[in-house]
Amino acid sequence: MVKRLAGSVREYTKYALLSPVCVAGEVLLEVLIPYIMSRLIDEGIDPGNMAMIWKYGLLIVLCALVSLAFGAGCGVFSSYASVGFAKNLRHDMFHKVQKFSFSSIDKFSTASIVTRLTTDVSNVQMAFTTIIRVFVRCPIMMIFALVVCFRINAKITWIFLGAIPVLAIGIYFMMTRAHPYFERVFQRYDHLNEVVQENLRGIRVVKAFVREDHEREKFNESSRMIYHEFVMAEKILSFNRPLMQFCMYACQLLVYWFGAKMIVSSHGTTLSVGTLTSFMSYATLILMSLMMFSQVITMIVLSYADMKRIDEILTEESDIKEPENPVTELRDGSISFKNVNFGYGRSGDSRLCLADINLDIAPGETVGIIGGTGSSKSSLVQLIPRLYDVTSGSVEVGGVDVRNYDLRTLRDGVAMVLQKNVLFSGTLRENLLWGKEDATDDELIHACKLAEAHGFISEMPDGYDTYIEQGGSNVSGGQKQRICIARAILKQPKILILDDSTSAVDTGTDARIRRAFREEIPNTTKIIIAQRISSVQDADKIIVLENGRIDGIGTHEELLAGNEIYREVYVSQQKGGGDFDGEQE
């Protein structure tokens, strides 16, 4: 998995490799500098030799400058690498998502895909930066520093070697014991967020039922749990810094004691005042890098979950496969379902949403579909543009199995207005052009007239250039539906599917849209899913769906005479006598 993600580094690989090289150079000099300083003290300051002071002083300046260059290089390279990596990762994921089938989108849910593309990518980017900068730095630093120390004085170095395992074991214990608490803290945070989110969303319910105190209790409990877990975790971690300090101070004292003795007994030959000073610096360098290393490891371990979530996207395989020799022409708008069974579950899950569907629709026909919530009306029509694949049986459009078409050909020929409609931020015109990129103004207006949208659009101050907010939140539900219908008509499809797309449009307008369809695009096959009988009753054919099965097919009159469910629906809408659509024509 890590390898797969690392594949996204691509053109930035050289930067990703140069960065640790620079780190190594920087570290080498950083380790050398205290040594040079010790020489400066011993050979310059101690004997009062100004020439030596200058020599070593300038050497330090030189080293510092070179180290600066390496450090800056590391900064530049690692920035290029990590930012580039994040860019590629986002690019790969976004492109992958574009290939997703509907069932993949359902599987992940859009909210989760968004999080993976945004938050998770930033987290992984951070982990990546840390790896190419800090992760390599610590071990190199420790090894270099220890080598230099051994060269200066092996005996004193053993003090450090004694301190390292003490600190390492201490850190290990703390981290492993605190980790479960932190895991839980994240869960508690989720819960707290959930409480706030539900409260915000349902604030009217909360206020209407006067449940403010109840909500407060919920929140306080959740808040208290976070407090509790955090305190537990931090209590464990509170030993972290004191332990580090303890090791530092212990090293210092031991170095002072043994160092002083050694200097005195050897008269400065095995150990000098200057090297004693440098040991202080090395103690800091070694122990600090160990400390940092432990933090980096925790961070990388924590980002593992994010990596996994990203990897899931990258490895998701679309279950809609393009055929080998695709058919690139859609002959006509005829549709036929042959023994179709369909379930959303992937292979193995036997729950079927649609069973034994057999259906023939001639080009240019208008077909209505009626059925209660959960009767799989949407599932049925989504098989036509191959948004999902049938579980068994086949769906044919224009006499060819949909699985043999080039997907673009098929979907360009079958326009579908989804139940959950989405408009995108941009002008109205830009939204409409989704249907046909190079549509002329006349075409736009014509399509909008058909969809009964031209009227209100031209009343808007900016007309077709009106800016649509994200999600189309600044137009009403009915207007949005009509814009979406116009967008679909612009495709000049052979088949037009409206999935409950006029529910927010009043019956009169609804009727006019249907009349326009009949008169203006007679050769297009029209499939209309609706709740209202009035929306389908003049169709050539009405399909009554019940629990995923066809309960009846026929014209309004036929069904009224012979179909129990249809009659019930009809009666429920006629209750009280009047017939709202009686005079529509």
Next chain:
Amino acid sequence: MANRNDINKPEAAEELNNKPEAAQPEAPFKDNGEPNNFRDFGISMPQGKSAASKRLRVNPSLRSGGPGPRGRGAKVQITAESLNTLKRLIWGYVIKPHKARCIGIVVCILLSAVSSAASGIFLGILIDSYIKPLLSTASPDFSGLAGAIFTVALIFAAGVLTNWLQQWLMIALGQGVLKGIRDSMFDHMQTLPIKYFDTNTYGKVMSTYTNDTDTLRQLITMTLPQAIASLMTVVVVFISMVSVSWLLTIVVLLFVALMLFITGKIGGLSSKFFVKQQYSLAVVNGYIEEMINGQKVVKVFCHEDIAKEEFDECNEELCDNATHASVLSTVLMPIMGNLGNLQYAVVAIAGGAFAVAGFAISLGNIASFLQLSRNFMMPITQISEQFNSIVMAMAGAGRIFKLLDQEPETDEGTVTLVNAKIDPNGVITESAESTNIWAWKRPDGKGGFEYTRLSGEVVLKDVEFGYTPEKTVLHDVDVFAHKGQKVAFVGATGAGKTTITNLINRFYDINHGSITYDGIPITDIRKDDLRRSLGMVLQDVNLFTGTVRDNIRYGKLDATDEEIVAAAKLANADGFISMLPKGYDTVLSGDGSGLSQGQRQLIAIARCAVANPPVMILDEATSSIDTRTEALVQRGMDSLMQGRTTFVIAHRLSTVQNSDVIMVLENGRIIERGDHDTLISEKGKYYQLYTGNFEETEG
């Protein structure tokens, strides 16, 4: 590791954003709300329009607090306001409630700073007072040295101990402060008027709880103690330095000035790029959010290639800006580190020169000074690094205080709702247990109370209302709802139907006119009691995480299981609930996402039924239930409405036909009223609506 929370959590906030204005009133606030952009984050949009912004015009709002490196950058500057915020935070939430702890912590910090200074000074003493003299003696006696080291060991031990104590004290303080802030935020939020929730998107409020409190946590538990420690170390070390050699101290100070100058320059430049980076990050994230949410539409329209292209364009731009920002900020560290090294060399050279030139500087002096100057530079670097995060945290704290400073809903009502008993003479007395008879209890001005039986007569007179002063959405509304009547409102979207019901329960207050409830002006009734007497079922059903049973019980917290089942049966919800995997104990999560909209509405109706309110408001309560099922529910609803005053809003005319009064609304005015037959015979708007010849007049 704990500070990962900020980047881990915005998922929830994003989810919220996907449902823009789910429960907005009919008159949206869009016209007066500025496009929410960087204003709230103290960042201004770069002037030069970027390619991506021109082409896509992606709304650059950071609604969900946009994930990503938000921790720094963004116009770093101190304003009087942020200083005030800091003062209010530190004094009001940190020091005042935790005085003793704070003093303890500061003492601990001071002691550990002294111990760290001691470790620097001791090196000099060791060299000058022990090693040098011992070197010149023939038979060195180490007992003096042992004593000195023992003393230092004690100081060190004290340092370690105080350091630990400081950490220990800090835990409960930091977390306690955060809990305090969180709790008071939520507590206060419950008192805010609906208007607040209309004008602030969920995402924005959520990010106050997640991102902003998290930056505060980092500030309080890490940055501030570190800053205090650094400051103290600086002071202690400075004193030590001066005591060792004032001459060398001046050299060091010059270096510090140079360092601060360089950091300032680079920091300024990098924050400029950070602003740009934040902007393009918002564009990219906004684009992702929008496209992924519309992914199915993208697929249906074969729009994938264009989406990829557009995405790559924003992504490249983000990459450019982020690289600049990142390079500048990462280069800063080696610069600072090596300035320290340079300073070391310069101090050594200068020290040597002074020593040679005959100033009173010993070898030990120089050695300790070198150590000290390191200890002096480090905290200064740290403080300057923390500066940005303090400023950012202040911006977060500012938003938290803004929430806490919101005016709560006012409630000047004195009339309360009580359970009542009526004796045969018609005298109403208060009852402790539930009697199903309700009475208004109002002070009679002489210290006693008088009781009025609740009958559910609601009268609106000459009501005028607008969500904003500039735009009146309801004009001259008169409604008379007598006890037990069913009053229906019909009309096009935006006509003001929901608004009227929101006035009755005082989600909003009217600008003009009067609303009375059993003859009592509703402003005299305590809001909680007013709302308790009104049951509401809204079009957008909100369920809470928990079992189905818990959700129904929301209507009456002490309802028995039998009551809950009875209510569910009444709403015709019992059937489908029993079919759920665990029946009433099925856990709903994510706003009941496993249920269909119709099923959710049924639960909401049951929730209202169990509350058993004297007056009900049904706002499109059955709009998502298919007509066959609705016919079933309608029966339950009708029995629920029996004897209660009910306000019904519906677009299905079949739902309102049997009402006692139907009000037809248009553009905030009641244009027709009467029962079904009367309205039909008048052949007006209602007739048109009813017969389908209605030309929609929206907007």
